[in-house]
Amino acid sequence: MKLKFVSDQQFQLDAVASISDIFQGQAVKQANFSVASTMGSSAQGELGYQTELGYANKLDLLDDELLENINRIQLRNGLPKSTDIQGRNFTVEMETGTGKTYVYIRTIYELNKLYGFTKFIIVVPSVAIREGVNKSLEIMEEHFKSLYEGANCDYFIYDSSKLGQLRTFATSSNIQIMVINIDAFRKSFVDPNKPDKANIIHREHDRMNGRRPIEFIQQTNPIVIIDEPQSVDRTDKAKEAIASLNPLCTLRYSATHVETYNLMYCLGPVDAYQKKLVKEIVVDSIKEAGNFNRPYIRLVSVKNSNGFQAVLELDIKNRSGVVQRKQKTVRVGQDLFDISGEREIYSGYIINNIDCYPGNEMVEFTNGSHLPLGMEMGNISxxxxxxxxxxxxxxxxxxxxxxxxxxxxxxxxxxxxxxxxxxxxxxxxxxxxxxxxxxxxxxxxxxxxxxxxxxxxxxxxxxxxxxxxxxxxxxxxxxxxxxxxxxxxxxxxxxxxxxxxxxxxxxxxxxxxxxxxxxxxxxxxxxxxxxxxxxxxxxxxxxxxxxxxxxxxxxxxxxxxxxxxxxxxxxxxxxxxxxxxxxxxxxxxxxxxxxxxxTGVKFGFIEKHAFAGISYTDDSGKIENLGYEASENLWGFLLEEDLIYTTGKVKLELKEQIANDTFQVPPEFEHVEQEIKQVIRQSLNKLPIRNHNNEVTAQLNKRVYLGPEFESLWNRIKFRTTYSVAMDIEKLVQECVDAINRMPAIPKVRLIQESARIDINQSGVSGELTSVKVLDQIDIKHSLPDILRYLQDETRLTRRTIVRILIEARRLEDFKNNPQKFMEAVSDIIKQRMKLMIADGIKYERVGNLEFYRQELFEMQELKGYLKSNAIKVEKSVYDYLILDSNTEKEFAQMLEQDDEVKVYTKLPPKFVIETPIGNYNPDWAVLVDKDGTEKLYFVVETKGSTDSGQLRLFENYKIECGKKHFAALETGVTYEVAKDYAEWKLGI
Missing domain, CATH: 3.40.50 (Rossmann fold)
Structure with a gap:
């Protein structure tokens, strides 16, 4: 078998874009050659950057331009704002199992496609992970070749016995990926009397024309990717080793970062579990029940705080004579006979010593018994x-x-x-x-x-x-x-x-x-x-x-x-x-x-930047973010209202207001009220771990499933539709022109002057940067790329339409200042306006009597849930238990079950989807209402609280509009509605 990979998972695309967008405005460096010689080759490539030893990555952007891009991405992702570029180190945090390796390999291809970067080094902490990365490159190769047609990629594991690979790495214009263990280049000694103490990569070598192998890497300005940086560069020596590669920038990927530099994307454990991007966790444990006939003792913890203390778990008799297993804090000299409620089986167990030394934590008793940390005695074998x-x-x-x-x-x-x-x-x-x-x-x-x-x-x-x-x-x-x-x-x-x-x-x-x-x-x-x-x-x-x-x-x-x-x-x-x-x-x-x-995640805390990434559409139709200043003001409001502590920890009052839907935002934030509440709800979420003892399996309720009322409901919603999109080109042109006119001026690309101090010693020649100056007075002449072709590829509009937009906008001087940045900005504006017009211009038509799915779709599912969390017992639905995704759904289902006028309802299966231009849409509910016994009404209902986050709000609204038009096109008498809560929906019938 061969593993197949999915290319359109939005969270992975977001993670890739969060790195590639850092370099927006960078001109593409195309290389159409391989350097024939390692010394003084005269081969030239179009816009290529050639060094003495080969072909290199080159960055045109200044640090302040990078920082502007960084902050824009962080705002988009709702992350803390960076104030400097921190040595061009960029962090991506992704929970284990969500495709971290896939993301950084795809980022390599994307950076090559967008900017022409070709030299990449993946640094790993161990041979085990090195082999895993190499295996990933192997099994993903075919997948990425199909996505990035024409991209040639060579990858290899660094081997000190095959130094010729470094020559190829330096001279090839293909994408070059070297995977290397940190131990292979961590030892770099400058002592000429101990040359054999350094890794081979740092030693002068005859096969490399007397050069050190690492020089071939350094001159390429590689983009360094660190896999599991908490294990790679946790020492100063390792950090020096990474710096010795002379990286253009360093990308850091892990689920558990110790040091976070410029956090660009974060998919934490709670988000991963709640979005179902990883498996749900169910915990079982085998334990003895009700056997109090032996002196059970377990050492839970030890500490040296105001004297040595230990926490023991014991079987203790209370005043009523009932024995229960409890935890007690004890000190040296205490008798477990007394602590246990004078149970004879604990005679002789007096605390003689508590050892807190790391690795040797234990408790000793006067009868000679001792108990290491985490161990127990007195249980069954x-x-x-x-x-x-x-x-x-x-x-x-x-x-x-x-x-x-x-x-x-x-x-x-x-x-x-x-x-x-x-x-x-x-x-x-x-x-x-x-x-x-x-x-x-x-x-x-x-x-x-x-x-x-x-x-x-x-x-x-x-x-x-x-x-x-x-x-x-x-x-x-x-x-x-x-x-x-x-x-x-x-x-x-x-x-x-x-x-x-x-x-x-x-x-x-x-x-x-x-x-x-x-x-x-x-x-x-x-x-x-x-x-x-x-x-x-x-x-x-x-x-x-x-x-x-x-x-x-x-x-x-x-x-x-x-x-x-x-x-x-x-x-x-x-x-x-x-x-x-x-x-x-x-x-x-x-x-x-x-x-x-x-991970640094804080359960039950709200941070000052938490609301910054909330998006909304302003009066002109432009998508905006709330921003850092507004987020801090909103955080200050919560503090003033005594709803959070100064640390950001949520107080009980705010939890109750959110649960009872009585929380009110200040008037200036009413347009994003639901998104603010969603952010607060997310801060209250804990990791969804299920107890296997509460598991239930939903079975078909044959009485409902085979009954005439459900059949009548299903026959009104089961049909397929097709859609077409009619776009008002005149309106699109005008809106794009207006938006391009409003966008900030794009400054000229600037030259910079770097000064460095040259140091010559026995170990070689090195340079230390001492100053950087911007030469604003010098004009740079650009060779202008084909902007029409670029915008056509990005937007799929006709050349004629694009020409109209560019001419009427009258901003082509900005194009001359920085062609790449101008093209990217205009492309973003056009695509944004096109998305806004999709819902208005879409039309659905029913495809005869072609069924979307047969009713047997419900028999294809096996649904499992957990009482006390995501499952409830019901009588009027297709299954005897409903498995639900949120509290909003749970409350809605309970009201449907209690309402006498609701005769039958069901949560629509995940495979029941409506096709839209921006992805498939799965509505929530199908409901049959018998109004006063005189009229039967059929509904498909979307519960509004099921939206994942403020970032998705615009796209959810698109899908809801498409849902309305789909069901209207069926002409079967079914009504599609969106409900904030049950009472609001029912009163509107």
Whole structure:
């Protein structure tokens, strides 16, 4: 199989544009040659920038022009405003599993297309990630060739034994991508007496004409992309190494940045989960219930604050004689007999010592017992718990196989262990034997597959689930020189070999032809590998935890793929079950704490810039952002009204006002009231983690589904339409002319004078920049590009229309000042006006009696939800449970259920879509109302509160207008309406 990639995911396009737009106004540097010689070649390319050693990236924009672009992008994305360009470092934050690697590789192609940049270096923290990036370049190559026709790209992993690759990197005019591990160039010593201490890339070499290999890189001014910068340049030495590449700019991509330079795009964990860009997380835990017959103790935490303290979890008897498991803070000398309510089983457990030393945290008792941090005593056997975890994971796996195999989706499960000998051991002759976890797995697997419900999994020869348990599981571990697997830290050469293998077999693991389904891996596998079809993750760790919860779930967050390699976006399928060795509440709380610590996200806080990116349409039809000043004023209003603390933390009063819809914005913000409320709601959201115990599966309500009323409703909305767009060209021309006349003046491109201090010493010649001057008095003569062709490609308008716009706007002097910037600005204006006119000019026509979908569409879904969060029990809908996306939908559904005049209703399936010029649109509800028993009314209703964010408001309005025209064209008596709340909608009937 081959993985296929989707090219139109808006969040990824936004991330790409957030970097490429930094260079708006940069003239394209085209290179139509390869330099034939490394020394003094006279070959020339059109607008090419040639150096002594090859062909280089070149930036024409000044720092203040870059900063202007940076601030515009940050405002668009609702991010903090930068005040300087910070060494041309730019940060993109994307949650694990959302396609970070895809985004930065696509950014390379986009920067080449827009500006002609050709030299790129991807710096990674480990060999494991290096191999993963190289694999991504390999499997995405065909995809990007189809998107960027004519773009030639060469990529390679830096190898110090193949220095000729650096010569090609410098001299080729194709896109050149070098992937390099930070360790390959971190050591750069200037001591002439220790030349062998430096990496080879920093040493003079005969094969490079006596030059240092890194010089061939430096002269290209590469764009450096750092993958996982928190692991790459966390030391000063690593930062010096990055600087030694002489980057044009540095792009930093991670989900967990430690240092954030010029944040350009942010897709945090909460946004990723709520927008269903990654799998939903469901937590299971195996624990003992109601057994208080042994002295149970768990060490939760230790600290040295006003003396040594520890938090213990104990079984405590209250005054009524009821025993409950609770946490208590204890100090040295305290007796657990007293703390437990004088329970005899705790006799002898007196705190003798509390050790807070990092890595050795523990509590010791006077009876000789000791308890390390995170460990427990007195529960049922740890092996019994582990067996329960393994069995539950296998059952989850097989249940998913039943659902997903018919859809061509292979299911994988991942077990994390901390000691390899729990999975595989060796006898005295060195022969491998199964460890206790492998034996437990095979015993539990053999029991479960005998259940009648799973027999179909073994009877389908196309699928080939093996009933031999030894064939479906295997371990990925490091191997020593004798071929034995072993415990490692995760950063050794043996680990690298192991991780290379698992990365290179990603497609193989996804194929039904491979019997492997269950993967056991060392806990050190914390980054560099994931697989889209990991649906279960189980932690079988006895010692102190070495992985964070984010690292665990990161191995399986990516949306799954089928046997055709196609990404599956159905949220009902994309669920990750985590078999945790802690309770649901503890897992959720600790995961949130990790996210706050690692990403800087603040749950329940509103920042001063939070409202800046809200967009609206002004009186002239122009799209504007609220801006940083207005956002700070609005934040100040919340503070003055005592709705937030000075830190930005939301107070209970604001939460209640938002929940009760009583919050009112100042009069000057009424035009964006809903968007402001949405931003506040988002700040209150927490990570949506589900408890598996609350899971329900929606079943068809046959009484409703097969009833005449639902059939009557469906027969009015099931038909297809086609659309056409008639655009008023005269109006478009006039609006574009007016907007171009209003746009700010585009200044001339300026020359700059750079002065540098030259230093000559034994290690070579270097220069240090000392001053920069702008030479405004010198005019630069440009060769003017074909503006008509450029605007035609961008807008698809005729040359005649474009000529009219340009002539009537009378701004061609600006074109002469800075051709590229002028073309980009005019293109943006025209495209913006075209979008505004789409909804007005669109017309829908019904296609005879061609059904959009048959009623059986509802039978094709399997819907799962969770009581207490996104599911409610209902009687009048097609399913017995409704699975809902928001509180607005939940409130609307509850009112539909209670209203006697509503006879039947349904939430329309995701595949019920109306085609529009700006993407498919899925309405919310179909409703049949029997008005006073005399008249039946049919509605399709869009609940307005379901809009994702203020950024999408304009596009949602377009789709709503298209929805109205689609249903009007059906001529079946169905009415399309938008409802802010139920009462408003019902009163309007």
């Amino acid at each position: 740890g092996d019994d718990i582990k067996r329960g975890q393994i069995s539950a994971t296998i059952k989850h796996h097989l249940d998913r196989e039943l659902r997903l195999v018919p859809q061509g989706i292979k299911v994988l499960s991942l077990f994390f262990i901390d000691r390899v000998d729990n999975y595989r051991i060796y006898d005295s002759n060195g022969n491998p034997q199964k460890g206790k976890y492998a034996l437990m797995f095979e015993e539990e697997y053999s029991k479960l597959i005998k259940l009648p419900k799973y027999r179909t999994l073994f009877e389908d020869h196309n699928y080939m689930l093996n009933d031999d348990p030894s064939m479906v599981h295997d371990g990925y571990f490091s191997i020593d020189k004798k071929g034995r697997i072993k415990d490692t830290r995760g950063n050794t050469l043996a680990d690298h070999d192991t991780y290379n293998l698992i990365m290179k077999e990603k497609e193989k693991l996804l194929s039904f032809e491979t019997p492997l389904r269950f993967i056991f891996s060392h806990s050190a596998l914390k980054e560099g590998w994931d697989n889209p079809n990991v649906f279960q993750i189980c932690t079988l760790i006895e010692a102190r935890e070495t992985l964070t919860r984010r690292q665990k779930i990161g191995r399986g967050l990516r949306l799954c793929v089928n046997q055709e390699g196609e990404r599956i976006f159905d949220p009902q399928i994309n669920t990750l079950s985590v078999m945790a060795n802690e309770s649901f509440a503890e897992f959720a709380e600790n995961l949130q704490s990790e996210m706050e610590a690692e």
